[in-house]
Amino acid sequence: MSNISYYTKEGLQKLREELNQLKDIERPKASQAIGEARDKGDLSENAEYDAAKEAQGLLELKISKMEETLSNARLIDESQLDTSKALVLSTVKLKNQTNGMEMKYTLVAESEADLKNGKISVNSPIGRGLLGKKVGEIAEITVPNGTLKFDILEITRS
Incomplete structure (x- = not known):
């Protein structure tokens, strides 16, 4: 079931900017952190790698929820x-x-x-x-x- 939300022009723009920030800046940072942790050796005992993977998962969940919100957003005329x-x-x-x-x-x-x-x-x-x-x-x-x-x-x- 879609949950339609109504936004002003400014509110919708703010939502889009936040989503772009997550996709364009935060996502590459998370990938880089995973890469750096992977380079430190054995992945089975690497807490830094596990933490980076978990952070990436949470970021992807947030992006997904924000994309869903944006797809159900309606501009108030x-x-x-x-x-x-x-x-x-x-x-x-x-x-x-x-x-x-x-x-x-x-x-x-x-x-x-x-x-x-x-x-x-x-x-x-x-x-x-x-x-x-x-x-x-x-x-x-x-x-x-x-x-x-x-x-x-x-x-x-x-």
Whole structure:
């Protein structure tokens, strides 16, 4: 079963660059390490050779998973998104009804989430609670501590 992931143009480019880094730089380094360990003698008692082979196996697994992710990646067409409600790539300004604190989050795909920069995954509890909401609505979001209520103040596209 394929697991489709949605990416922004920047997120997809970052994924491709990371894959190229692994294939073009890390893979030759792993092969070189195996070659150097092989040159040191008896392979049956060569821990360095075993470690290099294991590292290569892990690298190949990572490359394989990344290639699968890339093959199932879909680019989000921002021009087709409805701007009246909170969707992926929406920047939502909220007000916590309990403490009056205002915050702003951009809803992104899980792979691009970065809380420090105000980007939260649409799969997170808050992200799921905001999806489909419009300005003026109240989002009731269940989190481990209970239920939070947020007023939706503003929705913009980033």
